[in-house]
Amino acid sequence: MTPERDALIEAARKAAGQSYAPYSGFPVGAALGFADGSIVTGANVENASYGLSLCAETVAVAGAIQAGKRGGLVSVAVAAGNGGPVITPCGRCRQVLTELAQLGGTDPLVLCVGEGEILEMPLSELLPHAFGPGRLT
Ligand code: THU
Secondary structure (H helix, E strand, C coil), X not given: CCCCHHHHHHHHHHHHHHXXXXXXXXXXXXXXXXXXXXXEEEECECCCCHHHCXXXXXXXXXXXXXXXXXXXXXXXXXXXXXXXXXXXXXXXXXXXXXXXXXXXXXXXXXXXXXXXXXXXEEHHHHCCCCCCHHHCC
């Protein structure tokens, strides 16, 4: 049973509370939903060497891999901790999410959550013609 949409959105918002974003002051939370109903979350982790900062989605994927996930990714929610407008995953995160998605042969629905607005589309629309593990065979 896949996670409920509202639960996934709530998990992303809550995850933003674990953010370490002293430089941008822009906390972000991400929640990954899996086919077995489980949810893995992450938040952005910034660095004094700014370019080394990690986005919430990337941290969530790393957590999922560490938890043994190798597929079954069916949904993703991304939310800014301070509310505000919709945010969409950056290019690097689209690629990182694609790795986990292609491992299990899924095309997860991505929910970009803003205050009073949700933009949603499949990951393949955010990163068309993606390069991933499926292309290395
Ligand atoms: N950020 C994310 O964590 N995810 C996104 O989808 C967009 C941007 C982070 C990176 C940085 O720590 C902060 O937001 C400002 O760009």
